[in-house]
């Protein structure tokens with residue numbers, strides 16, 4: 331049998347949008363600047379599966395001047411890429427932490443860091459930290475975990491969470507995550523503020539938009555599920571085609587793959603016709619649960635890191651240009 335050869339590149343359809351900069355993203359950036367005077371530490375969350383694509387330089391600029399740590403969230407969903415964590419740790423040193431909502435020890439490590447910072451700040455009003463990041467990276471989930479681990483008897487959620495972009499719309503009120511200490515230095519305790527996810531004003535390449543859509547960082551349906559599933563097939567073939575062996579043997583053909591998914595799940599319609607949209611949605615749901623490999627999607631080669639650094643140093647467009655680009659994109663889509 332001929333050896334399977336995966337696609338070496340992915341042809342991004344021209345219909346893929348390059349912007350998703352909503353009014354409330356713009357408003358959140360302005361609002362963040364007004365709360366900074368009370369903040370001693372910024373906790374910037376990035377999705378571990380997209381360490382570069384969920385880094386938002388605009389957001390970073392809005393909170394510049396404030397000490398910052400980077401929390402790579404959803405570590406559990408990228409754990410098959412072992413080199414990635416080491417590389418990021420080397421890149422950021424002590425500034426980076428890796429978090430997984432299912433591993434309480436990762437929440438405890440972050441709480442320890444917050445307490446250390448509180449001792450350093452040594453303020454009688456305690457420490458106030460601000461959580462920022464792109465939409466759906468897990469900011470509110472992190473706040474809830476910090477609160478339920480760090481304080482006693484508070485197990486209910488204070489922040490609403492959900493597996494879609496745009497769940498949090500406003501900067502919340504501060505939430506206590508570490509109780510005050512009479513002696514020992516965390517003063518009045520540690521408090522954390524949650525904030526709405528802020529998207530990049532403009533994304534230069536459609537592939538980044540596809541990746542962000544795969545991790546649900548933009549509205550569902552903006553990029554059709556079949557395109558996302560095709561991209562995922564392309565990536566799985568590069569990681570390990572065996573990942574989907576329960577459906578079919580290695581293929582580069584998305585229709586063949588989705589047909590196999592429909593057949594295996596007993597979802598063929600009358601006449602043996604598959605519902606491609608339903609199969610694609612099923613594939614995405616499986617991958618998002620980590621059942622089709624837990625790999626980092628971003629390329630972390632030296633070249634990609636350098637390219638990303640250049641982009642971050644001078645983002646392609648300003649906030650206002652981003653808002654305009656999104657409006658134009660919407661007009662085009664509605665035409």
Ligand SMILES: Nc1nc2c(ncn2[C@@H]2O[C@H](COP(=O)(O)OP(=O)(O)OP(=O)(O)O)[C@@H](O)[C@H]2O)c(=O)[nH]1
Nearest residue numbers: 431465466467468469470471491492496497498527
């Ligand atoms: N597997 C896994 N899922 C996580 C983790 N952290 C958060 N999630 C899930 O990610 C989704 C988004 O979480 P949220 O906390 O609402 O994300 P957010 O950043 O506050 O989103 P916005 O408010 O929309 O910007 C939810 O379905 C969470 O259950 C994690 O460490 N591992």
Ligand SMILES: [Mg+2]
Nearest residue numbers: 469470497498
């Ligand atoms: Mg939220």
